[in-house]
Amino acid sequence: CSLSHSLVYLHLLCPCLCGSSSQMTLKECLDECMEALDLFLNNHFSESLERLRPRVNESMYHALIYATVLEMQAMMTFQHDDISNAGNTMKSAQEVCQSQGITMSFMQLHAEVCYAECQLQRAALTFLQDENMVSFIKGGIKVRNSYLIYKDLHSLIKSHNCLKGPSHVHLEGGVSFGIGAFNLTLSLFPPRILKVLEFAGFSGDKEYGLSLLRDGATGMNLRSMLCALLLLCYYTFLTFILGSAVHRPCIVHAVALFEDGCKAQQAWKQFHHMCYWELMWCFTYKRAWKLAYFYADLLSQESRWSKAMYVYMKAAYLSMLPKEEARPFGEDEVELFRKVPTFKQKIAGKSPPTEKFAIRKARRYKATCPIRLPVPVLEMMYMWNGFSMISKRPELTEGMMQTLVDAERTLLESPENEYSVDDRCLIHLLKGLCFKNQGLLQAAEECFNKVLSSEKKIRFDxxxxxxxxxxxxxxxxxxxxxxxxxxxxxxxxxxxxxxxxxxxxxxxxxxxxxxxxxxxxxxxxxxxxxxxxxx
The missing domain is CATH 1.25.40 (Serine Threonine Protein Phosphatase 5, Tetratricopeptide repeat)
Known part of the structure; x- marks a missing residue:
């Protein structure tokens, strides 16, 4: 997919046929795809696919958007048949892009950007579809090919030789999405990894990536939605996980919005699962363990994404309840912890780190007389940077501190065992975070130093x-x-x-x-x- 001859085709932006059997111009194809995307964003999923389906074999944009919707569905359902179907559809879309880039040379630039997007999305499906390192390598090759196409296109449209026409905004939006996504994502990698990737031709500039995505999101083009979603993901999720953002949560308002999200549509239940996950954490911050358990239970029953994690969280919430309190549905946390390893899965040949962590922690419960985890919910909350989330809500931090003080008292009153040092260090770390949230910096420093002074005594964690x-x-x-x-x-x-x-x-x-x-x-x-x- 070299662009060495692309300058010959600068009349690309003139009215053109969308496919050999179609009388639609490129602009008409793009307009219809925009309408299909609007239907999708307004929860009319079936209508969106119906609008696209008749032209998937002749229009590269119809083929791309149709395959993209199927891929989104596959990634949410995590069903093998859906992933396979999406992969085959995306491959077909790529073939449509290739045929139009060759047989109708004046459409080559649009065909190139669609091809690059197909490659990138096929790479994502490759990572999900097979559980081996060969798939990871194949996916990596697709990613690199996609990046090189985006890079050449970006150089071309920024040159003075590239004429602009009525459809240029869609071409530029596609390139902004591709180059912006690559630069933003790669900029988050540790330097040594980035140096290896730069040797392979990649580059990662966070501010440049964000600026391109903002340009793409604010323009009226086919990729505006994708650019906006990636920006939202970065600002509301990645910065939160990396601890580089400060939040002041309004739990009541958040709960209402997530519940509204579940009511908005019933066709794709998988969208509900994202809301369930967030609702689970909302009630965690409020220490409403049974309500949080309820959403972990829904996820364990309905979502295929990480059953090991969901079952672990169910057990963790139950373990936070007093011994004498009745358990929902008569479930027992010990039995649930013992089941966690049976749900282990692999993606691109590797188990997700959160699942590995849950499985390691659940090993305690294999013994005939298991030694309970002191605060498993708060420990997992730390892994998801939850203590930063509640840092501006003193009453939530105070609640967590009370839970930790109670757990610490229980540890001190219990006989010493092989996990005692690890458990005490965990309590010190989490208490340090609470002290920091409360502005008690000296007390926080003392807690963190207690963990460091016990380094040689820690056996597992x-x-x-x-x-x-x-x-x-x-x-x-x-x-x-x-x-x-x-x-x-x-x-x-x-x-x-x-x-x-x-x-x-x-x-x-x-x-x-x-x-x-x-x-x-x-x-x-x-x-x-x-x-x-x-x-």
Whole structure:
């Protein structure tokens, strides 16, 4: 798909046929696809597909948008048949792009951008479809091919030789989406990984990526919705996970909106699952364990995305209830914890880190007389950066602190066992976060240092030490102790490997160093590359 001859076809933007058997111009094809997207965004999913289906074999844009909708459905259902069907449809769409780029040379640039988008989406499906490293490599090749096409197109449309016409906004929007998405995503990778990727021809500039996505989102083009969704994902999810954003949650309002989201449509129940996940955390922040359990239970029954995680969370919520309190549906947390490993899955040959973490934690319950986890919900809440979420809500932090104080008292009153040090260190880490939220910085520092002083005694939860270093460094940042913070971040980055949720911790370290504009160091991060897609 070289663009070496693309300049010959600058009359691309003149009225043209959308396919050999169609009398629709390119503009008419784009207009109809925009209408189909509007139907999709207004929850008319079947009508959207019906509008697109008649021309999927002759119009590259109809084929692309049709396949994109099917891919979205497949990614939500996680059903093998849906993934396979979406993959075959996307492959067919790619073939339509190829045929139109060759037989109708004046449409080559539009065909190229559609082809690149097909390659990128086929890569995503490849990661989901097969559970082996070969699929990961194949997907990576598709990603690279897609990027190189986007890169050539971007250079072309930015050159003075590229004429602009009525359909140029759609072409430019497609390129803005592709180049913007690549730059934003790659900029989040730790420096050493980024250097490897740059050697392969990639580049990652966060601000440039964001600017391109903003341009794409604000223009009236076919990819505006995709650009807007990616920006929303970045600002509301990725910055939250990486700990680089400050939130002040309004739980009551959020619950109402997520419930409205579930009521908005019934055709694609998988959209409900995203709301269930958020509702689960909303009630977690309020310590409404039974209500949170209810949504974890719905997810465990209906969603295929991570049953191990959902079952673990069900067990975790039940374990937070008093022993004498009746369990919903007569379920028992010990039995649920024991079932967690049976739901293990792989994506692109690797198990998601959150599932690995849940399975490791659930191992305690294999014993005939299991030693209970002290605060499994709060521990998982930390993994999803939930303590930052409640940092501006004193009453929520106070509630969490009370739960931790109670758990600490129970630990002190219990006989020593092989998990005692680990459990106490976990309590110290989480109490430190609560103290930080309350502005008690000295008390927070003491808690984090208690974890660090116990490093050699920790037997299982080795992730506690590097994460305590990260939290201590962020505490120093708040106190204006920049040099100390940087030193500790480098220690967390360089001295600890192969612990639970390592990639997520390393991404947080990278984000903190980038915010401090500090030298990231030259240590080898390449071992994180294959798992980084799961963050």
């Amino acid at each position: 080795h992730y506690l030490v590097p994460n305590s270093l990260v939290e201590l460094s962020l505490l120093y940042v708040d106190q204006g102790r920049r040099d100390e913070a940087i030193k500790i971040l480098h220690k967390a980055k360089q001295n600890y490997k192969d612990y639970s949720m390592e990639s997520r911790t390393q991404f947080r370290v990278h984000a903190a160093l980038a915010k401090l504009k500090a030298d990231p160091g030259e240590e080898d991060d390449t071992h994180l590359l294959s798992s980084s897609i799961f963050l």
